[in-house]
Amino acid sequence: MSLIGAIPTITWIPITMVLVSSLFYGAVFIIAFGVWYAVSLATMSGIRNIDPAYYDVAKVLGSNEKQLITKVTLPMAMPNIFAGLTQGMSTACTALIVAEMIGVESGLGWYVTWQRNWAQYAKMYASIVIICLLFISVKFVVDRISRYVLRWQEGRM
Numbered sequence: 001m002s003l004i005g006a007i008p009t010i011t012w013i014p015i016t017m018v019l020v021s022s023l024f025y026g027a028v029f030i031i032a033f034g035v036w037y038a039v040s041l042a043t044m045s046g047i048r049n050i051d052p053a054y055y056d057v058a059k060v061l062g063s064n065e066k067q068l069i070t071k072v073t074l075p076m077a078m079p080n081i082f083a084g085l086t087q088g089m090s091t092a093c094t095a096l097i098v099a100e101m102i103g104v105e106s107g108l109g110w111y112v113t114w115q116r117n118w119a120q121y122a123k124m125y126a127s128i129v130i131i132c133l134l135f136i137s138v139k140f141v142v143d144r145i146s147r148y149v150l151r152w153q154e155g156r157m
Contacts, residue, residue: 009034010098027099035088042084046077082146
């Protein structure tokens, strides 16, 4: 898994565009792969770092397997899951823009490339500002959800 993760997500775009006949589905695959990898890696790390004492205490208190997952594993791994989501969303936004610049004939990435080719630099920079605002908005939404879900955690207020 670390071998696949060592390769930046955007380097998979040309290969995917060739293998998947639809440019749209190729872009969707790249975005989903980028998010999946970041979230799954962070989730596995979060689960591995849970102190076994939490499981022991829950078992002593009579928790079954389902309760161990919902009351111990998921809450304790949630900070890492949201860290993975933040990283995944950043990767997804970058992959989306690059995929639009390379092979899709619509979207802000394509529009930036088109404006550059026609030397309409004011519109190109305006599009780049819009892309930055979209990135900031996505990060803000993920941070707000994280803050709400992890409100029990110290120092998150």
